[in-house]
Amino acid sequence: MxxxxxxxxxxxxxxxxxxxxxxTEHFEIRQRRDLDRPFDGLILPGGExxxxxxxxxxxxxxxxxxTRILDGLPVFGTCAGLILLAKDVDGGVPCFATMDxxxxxxxxxxxxxxxxxxxxxxxxxxxxxxxxxxxYIKATAGAAEALAEVDGNIVAARQGNQLVTAFHPExxxxxxxxxxxxGRITQRNRS
Numbered sequence: 001m002x003x004x005x006x007x008x009x010x011x012x013x014x015x016x017x018x019x020x021x022x023x024t025e026h027f028e029i030r031q032r033r034d035l036d037r038p039f040d041g042l043i044l045p046g047g048e049x050x051x052x053x054x055x056x057x058x059x060x061x062x063x064x065x066x067t068r069i070l071d072g073l074p075v076f077g078t079c080a081g082l083i084l085l086a087k088d089v090d091g092g093v094p095c096f097a098t099m100d101x102x103x104x105x106x107x108x109x110x111x112x113x114x115x116x117x118x119x120x121x122x123x124x125x126x127x128x129x130x131x132x133x134x135x136y137i138k139a140t141a142g143a144a145e146a147l148a149e150v151d152g153n154i155v156a157a158r159q160g161n162q163l164v165t166a167f168h169p170e171x172x173x174x175x176x177x178x179x180x181x182x183g184r185i186t187q188r189n190r191s
Contacts (some may be wrong), residue, residue, distance in 0.1 A: 010047020044081025
């Protein structure tokens with residue numbers, strides 16, 4: 001199994017470290033020719049979603065990645081990655097628009113509004129959650145389903161091949177969320 005990590009901006013190195021700990025082969029996507037390498041899953045890290053959206057278009061990565069996601073490639077978006085996958089973005093412009101969720105950008109405020117908590121996440125268990133200028137999911141529709149909430153706000157969801165978190169599991173030592181994502185890749189590969 002090989003996982004590609006979008007490495008245009010944001011917390012891609014932290015995701016790579018988690019995959020290293022899980023013994024999973026991975027590489028970074030920085031330019032169009034990186035898409036020539038085969039991969040079984042994709043991680044869209046946290047960072048600045050508007051910058052990432054612009055770079056995806058400027059580097060001609062948007063269309064081929066969107067096509068792969070729509071064709072069933074397992075994808076895991078954290079924070080900004082969640083925003084990139086959402087069909088509706090309050091205070092922003094949708095990017096891939098492949099997931100039936102409506103999100104509110106910077107819902108938890110500025111950098112000083114960052115916080116840590118532990119909550120239950122369906123199918124995973126109790127996990128640490130680090131929020132940094134995080135969005136939250138205002139609503140799910142269609143096949144999208146909420147997996148976790150904090151203070152009544154949806155902070156994790158899935159839809160088919162897509163998994164998103166408003167928090168940063170890559171900033172903890174807990175491997176549960178990444179392990180869950182890898183399990184979804186394995187499940188798809190068996191189908």
